[in-house]
Amino acid sequence: MTTRTALADLLDQVSADRMAATIAILASDPLAGRRVGSAGGAAARAWLVDQLTALGGEVRTEDFPVRAVPQVYEAPRVTWADGFGSEELVFGRQVAIHPASADTTHPRRGALGVAGTDDPARRWLVVPAEMSLFDAYRDTQGAAGLLIRRPVDVEGWQFTMLAGPDPGPLPVLTLDPDTHHAVLAAATAGDGWLDGATPLRRDDVTGTNIHARVRQPRAGGVDLLLTAHYDGVGDHPGLRLPAASDNATGVAVVLETARILAAGLPAGAGLSVALLDGEEIGALGSAHHATQLRAEGAAPLVINVDGAGRLDRAAAVEAGGPAHRLLALLDQAGRHTGVPLMAGPVASDNRRYGGAGFAAVGIGAGMGGYHSPADTPDKVDPATLAAIARLVVATAHLAATAPATLSSPIGDQR
Known part of the structure; x- marks a missing residue:
């Protein structure tokens, strides 16, 4: 069988329906957003271990410590007022808790003020949009807390972050742009008050990577490592964050391509899979794994997928480490499968592998409802799933084929 025919046969096996079914399971209620160290993350892991075992892989899990994971343990009730009346803000839309916030259980009520301008004592200080949090802390002695502007997505949700600065000395709430504008106007006029708490604890937990050796490489043969993170930012009280595009899509692509390859x-040719935990708290799972690989003297070609929800013009590709050959193969695969590629940031686990000296590329193809309740399975485009899976299959197959046997038309086809 020729290389071209073999590759065409493999590409024909890609099933968007199978990947969509994987995403539906990972984004389901029992998995509760898959935050690292959570029961939902453990449920996702058990299911994924079963999927990789069914491929005939040699599957194992690897634990690592994760410190200070932010957890909103109670939906905050926040009310504010100006001269026209009072309003209770909607958690997740109009108000959320900043990851640098101190943990406060009991509501604090205080007059509104402007950070850097008004006397901070017993006031909730509204931080102007052009002022950084660092600058806002300069004059906060005795303040009730800080109020920061945060963008919302097209559906009006604020995004959730786990990775971020260490907790500061004050409660910090984030307000959507419209609410921030209104509250700042009231504070500037010397009018209004706010009453709210920031129930945010930080837990030390255990993260767990999933590893599967699917095929052993022969001496001198190429060894491929397909990776994606399976953790999400997790649900909040009263708010579901399904984490469909980020990153159930990447996991679905990796499972599908591993099944085919x-x-x-x-x-x-060798093939391994690493489904990684703790990406949302600082790519800790991949950092742990990359350290292990270096100690073992391994030299895999790493392909990481993070976000394959909706392709907009071109898939973003970020390379790290000695990835020149891998990039050339990816470009050739993109031309062969008709997937346009462009250099772009893919701030994910690929950076940990590249930083450790491995040839690594990250592939991102869009995500809707980033870290919010809007990241649902119905936002995922099946054609994008199929396109990225075909791209990974083609890259892996070309990497395992001696360059001398590749005819140039493969790289030029669209």
Whole structure:
């Protein structure tokens, strides 16, 4: 069978329906957003172990410590007022808790003031949009807390972050742009008050990576490592954050391509899968794994997928480490499968592998409802799933094929 025919046969096996079914499971209620160290994360992990075992892989899990994971343990009730009346703000839309916030259980009520201008004592200080949090802390002695502007997505949700600065000395709430504008206007006029708490604890937990050796490489043969993070930012009280595009899509692509490549790679090529935990708290799972690989003297070609929800013009590609050959193969695969590629930031686990000296590329193809309740399975485009899976299959197959056997038309086709 020629290389071209073998690759075409593999690409024909890609199933968007199968990947969509994976996403529906990972984004389901029992998995509760898959935050690292949570029961939902453990449920996702058990299911994923079963999927990789079914591929015939040698599957194991690897634990690592994760410190100070932010957890909103109670939906905050926040009310504010100006001269026209009072309003209770909607958690997740109009108000949320900043990851640098101190943990406060009991509501604090105080007059509104402007950070850097008004006497801070017993006031909730509204931080102007052009002022950084660092600058806002300069004159906060005795303040009730800080109020910061935060953008919302097209559906009006604020995004959730786990990774971020260490907790500061004050409660910090984030307000959507419209609410921030109104509250700042009231504070500037010397009018109004706010009453609210910031129930945000930080837990030390255990993260767990999932590893599967699907095919052993022969001596001197190419060894491929497909990676994606399976954790999400997790649900909040009263708010579901399904984490469909980020990153159930990447996991679905990796499972689908591993299933196809397990039997479809040329003889002698190695294939491993790493489904990583703790990405949302600072890519800790990949940092742990990259350190292990270096200690073992391994030299895999790493392909990481983070966000395959909706392709907009071109897939973003970020390379790290000695990735020149891998980038050339990816470009060739993109031309062959008709997936346009562009250099762009993919701030994910690929950076940990590249920083450790491995040839690594990250692929991102869009995500809707970033870190919010809007990141639901119905936002995922099946054609994008299929396109990225085909791209990864083609890259892996070309990487495992001696360059001398590749005819140039493969790289030029669209």
